[in-house]
Amino acid sequence: MTEETPKKLVELKDLQLYFNKGKSNEVRAIDHVSFDIYEGEVFGLVGESGSGKTTIGRTILKLYEPTDGTITFDGKDVTKLKGKQLSEFRKNSQMIFQDPQASLNGRMKVRDIIAEGIDVNHLAKSNDERNNRVQELLDLVGLNKDHSSRYPHEFSGGQRQRIGIARALAVDPKFIIADEPISALDVSIQAQVVNLMKELQKKHSLTYLFIAHDLSMVKYISDRIGVMHWGKLLEIGTADAVYNHPLHPYTKSLLSAIPVPDPEVESNRQHIDYDSSIETDGKERTMLEVNPGHFVLATEEEAAAYKLEQQ
Amino acid sequence: MAANTEDFVIVGAKSSDANEHIAKPALSFWQDAWRRLKLNKLAVVSMWFLIFILGFAIVSNIFVTQNDANSFDSDNVGKYKNLPPKSGLPIPGWNGKIKEPGATESTDPYANSNVKKNYLFGTDTIGRSLGKRVIVGLRISLLVAISATLIDLLIGVSYGVFSGWKGGTIDVVMQRIIEIMSSVPNLIVVTMIGLLLGSGVTSIIIAIALTGWLSMARQVRNMTLSLKERDYVLAAKSLGESSTKIAIKHLIPNMAGTIIVQIMMTVPNAIMFEAVLSAINLGVKPPTASLGSLISDAQSMLQFYPYQILIPSAVLVLISLAFILLGDGLRDAFDPRASED
């Protein structure tokens, strides 16, 4: 690594998480995944439903205990954090949840939901300060001030998602995991929320792990993209490289599924079927750098073939 | 190519004050439940009845003391015993007249024995006011009810939340303990405690403390298991909230419905438990009266002085019924399907 590469904020090394380990219903939700997230970047994680994206996010936040492997945040091993360092970590990294409905406690007022992090970390000295802070956050996400005394069920999905964003921002985190923050929303609101998140990122110099299941949205917000399938990370590269020069057949298949808003092109669009035998044939595969900064999970021969294909 | 997200404009969100204004008044979960409870007339009547009874029992401490109800005039037992209820009004059965055992005509024992006082609810076999004794019995029943509630809340809820939250081996062990405890018959527990401490209200309350919270603990534990996987609990965790706070702020409020309904089932059980124990002489010691002991004392005279058994029975049935009806109403009011929007 050269000096000009930005600092690594999050590093996953050979992370594994198996649900129901050793039982007949074992699920390898995360299967030997390694990647880094640099400070100030937006890392997009895409993959189909059930590929383990949420699980990765939650494991990074120490909500799930990994089966094996390490997660480093800001140079410290997350799984070993305790006491003061743990609360520091909790303050620095936050999550926006996939399901805005489920992530808000229906028995609490919006004010108390948003202020939860403020209370935990004693960020407000008085009740007035607390209310002002909640007010600021509501403004930030474009909600009205008399929303603070209401209950979550009175809001629309988009508004709830913004409440969730305000809650995550309340503790002034450095790193935010946005777990499909827009997939539960209708298209008009999706743009609102994505814009809001981009704006916040600029304003607060945040680092995002942006999880989504389709590449088209992620491309606009992400600097780099990782593609996941069945718990494995198949490809990592800059947004441009992954989107325009995909290497792995799975990525190609994902891309071929995106509709194009041009009738002529769209009518010629051909869906590329993905042959998953490339993951299940039992060969040893590692992350190989095919182009600078563009990695793919492959055997040496496959990597060479991908490289040839590119030219 | 699709437009860049920068090209999107947040439509109409220029003034957040004017926009996204919710006109509907803010209804909390509790207000909502209360609104639904009010629709159930029986439950509302039961609730007011119970509030009235509770208030009455508390106030009655001033004008009916334990001694009042227990003492009797040993020189005049014959004069005062078995006087029928007399309201002073010509209501059949409540006019101070009764058919004495063996007689064919109703007589007025008040006039015959020259009793000046009117006993609204009659007297028992040794001339104590039945009204006063029922009031004392009522207090004991309510005391048992309140203790059962507190025990359910304090032990049952915290045991359940702890077991469910910790999960794993701790949960397994704690659940096995519950199973073992609930397999011991209550009667044996009370008898043992009665042997140790002597029978009385204290023993009954201790017996309830030992076994009464088990089903609450089990229910709360099941709820905790499902609630702890909820996203809002994970969100609280990721904010660094402590386990105790999570339990108080997130878990318990979200199972409040279950807890309240469970209490409403425990209470009539506890009241009946006390009555049954007192009726089989494992409960309160004479001369203290409880609804159960009054019923069992009056049993032998059932054919001659039915009012002596009817009055305490009616009170017992009414309280239990009120709790059950209110519990039903609360269950509907807290119905998760209706409360989730």
Ligand SMILES: Nc1ncnc2c1ncn2[C@@H]1O[C@H](COP(=O)(O)OP(=O)(O)OP(=O)(O)O)[C@@H](O)[C@H]1O
């Ligand atoms: N608590 C759990 N216990 C057992 N299996 C689980 C659990 N949570 C997730 N899984 C399994 O792990 C796999 C990955 O789930 P995950 O929620 O991470 O998917 P995802 O990529 O976020 O999908 P989506 O796009 O639908 O949100 C799935 O097969 C899921 O069934």
Ligand SMILES: [Mg+2]
């Ligand atoms: Mg997910």
